[in-house]
Amino acid sequence: MSLFVEKYGGTSVADAERINAVADNVAKSHQQGHQMVVVLSAMSGETNRLLALADQIHPDADAREVDMLVSTGEQVTIALLAMALHHRGIDARSYTGGQVNILTDNVYGKARIVDIDAQRIRTDLEQNRVVVVAGFQGVDNEGNITTLGRGGSDTTAVALAAALSADECKIYTDVDGVYTCDPRIEPNARRLDKITFEEMLELASSGAKVLQTRSVEFAGKYRVPLRVLSSFAPDQGTLITFEENSSMEQPLISGIAYSKDEAKLTIVGVPDEPGVASKILEPISAAHINIDMIVQNVGDDGTTDFTFTVPRADFETSRNILESIAKSLLAKEVRADINMAKVSVVGVGMRSHAGVATTMFKALAQEGINIILISTSEIKISVVIDDKYLELAIRSLHKAFQLDESGNDITGKKQQ
Numbered sequence: 169m170s171l172f173v174e175k176y177g178g179t180s181v182a183d184a185e186r187i188n189a190v191a192d193n194v195a196k197s198h199q200q201g202h203q204m205v206v207v208l209s210a211m212s213g214e215t216n217r218l219l220a221l222a223d224q225i226h227p228d229a230d231a232r233e234v235d236m237l238v239s240t241g242e243q244v245t246i247a248l249l250a251m252a253l254h255h256r257g258i259d260a261r262s263y264t265g266g267q268v269n270i271l272t273d274n275v276y277g278k279a280r281i282v283d284i285d286a287q288r289i290r291t292d293l294e295q296n297r298v299v300v301v302a303g304f305q306g307v308d309n310e311g312n313i314t315t316l317g318r319g320g321s322d323t324t325a326v327a328l329a330a331a332l333s334a335d336e337c338k339i340y341t342d343v344d345g346v347y348t349c350d351p352r353i354e355p356n357a358r359r360l361d362k363i364t365f366e367e368m369l370e371l372a373s374s375g376a377k378v379l380q381t382r383s384v385e386f387a388g389k390y391r392v393p394l395r396v397l398s399s400f401a402p403d404q405g406t407l408i409t410f411e412e413n414s415s416m417e418q419p420l421i422s423g424i425a426y427s428k429d430e431a432k433l434t435i436v437g438v439p440d441e442p443g444v445a446s447k448i449l450e451p452i453s454a455a456h457i458n459i460d461m462i463v464q465n466v467g468d469d470g471t472t473d474f475t476f477t478v479p480r481a482d483f484e485t486s487r488n489i490l491e492s493i494a495k496s497l498l499a500k501e502v503r504a505d506i507n508m509a510k511v512s513v514v515g516v517g518m519r520s521h522a523g524v525a526t527t528m529f530k531a532l533a534q535e536g537i538n539i540i541l542i543s544t545s546e547i548k549i550s551v552v553i554d555d556k557y558l559e560l561a562i563r564s565l566h567k568a569f570q571l572d573e574s575g576n577d578i579t580g581k582k583q584q
């Protein structure tokens with residue numbers, strides 16, 4: 169007997185028919201004797217619908233009330249799934265995040281889970297109940313409902329799997345695993361049987377929304393066995409592994425991720441002296457805005473241009489902050505561009521193999537694509553480009569790194 173946490177995303181619970189299909193899948197595992205905790209998203213499109221509704225009422229709605237509103241999407245699906253399980257003769261109970269003590273900080277809209285007391289779930293499981301939990305939501309220490317950021321149901325599932333020491337956390341979605349690139353953008357993308365946790369973390373944080381980044385972080389921290397698979401045609405999917413193969417067997421690049429969610433801000437001509445970077449970035453992070461890439465160029469005249477990228481949703485706020493501090497920093501001007509995209513190539517094979525950057529930049533140059541910003545980590549290279557070249561950039565990189573062929577192995581040996 170195993171304990172599984174299974175998460176079903178929006179398209180997997182899009183209507184009554186899909187919810188019945190989920191119930192059949194859950195019932196099968198339960199009847200095989202497994203303990204089942206199911207985490208659900210809202211029906212696909214529902215979170216967007218609710219956000220648009222809020223926008224019609226108030227263009228800058230209070231964040232607490234927005235969370236109160238958007239958290240309702242998940243309450244609909246959990247109740248319906250519990251009913252569908254009852255209909256199959258299975259004892260099941262649905263719970264909101266607060267009801268199963270998913271405690272978060274109080275940053276509405278992007279709250280972080282700080283603690284889970286899984287006792288209530290354990291008691292239900294001992295009584296042979298299926299526990300159905302609303303994804304994406306928690307409560308702060310004053311009992312206010314919070315939400316975990318878009319795609320946050322993945323994080324609910326992995327965090328619950330960690331708290332319950334589950335045997336596996338299965339993320340059921342509308343693709344049958346993790347691919348070398350988003351298959352909706354790159355038709356030649358290939359499904360991977362396995363991917364290392366580190367690579368998955370880099371792909372997710374670079375925009376591959378198949379898993380929310382926080383969920384991969386949780387999986388890494390608590391060593392949660394994690395699998396991504398399709399709810400439409402369940403197969404073995406992709407396993408996120410913690411083992412590192414020997415570098416000779418690693419493909420050079422495992423995947424490509426992209427993000428259209430980029431905006432660039434530059435504060436031009438600030439004096440080049442200690443403390444300037446922190447004066448610029450402090451108010452941005454105080455507004456809970458995640459800064460991604462940072463570049464600083466020092467000119468001959470003793471001033472510096474400071475450029476960084478933020479998510480598009482935070483563009484206006486960031487620009488306002490920069491404009492409000494520009495004068496006190498003696499800056500010449502603030503430049504801003506919202507039409508940016510980021511493409512990243514990821515692979516642990518990079519560690520032991522030089523030349524990845526050269527291949528990447530060459531492939532982009534051949535298509536006439538200008539690179540605006542570059543950043544690297546041990547296993548990732550990211551470039552920011554004009555977003556109108558995004559698809560072309562992805563296709564040329566997928567080809568340049570031979571990701572469409574099963575066997576882009578640096579030893580020339582075919583991958584299994």
Ligand code: ADP
Nearest residue numbers: 177178179341342346347349350352376377378
């Ligand atoms: P869910 O509603 O089930 O959470 P999401 O839309 O959040 O589903 O995530 C699944 C989507 O992630 C896929 O439909 C696919 O378009 C996208 N995606 C992006 N990158 C990848 C990748 N490398 N492999 C698989 N899917 C990816």
Ligand code: ASP
Nearest residue numbers: 209215304318319320321
């Ligand atoms: N319903 C939320 C969203 O659309 C959470 C999720 O689906 O994971 O972002």
Ligand code: MG
Nearest residue numbers: 177319377378
């Ligand atoms: Mg998702």
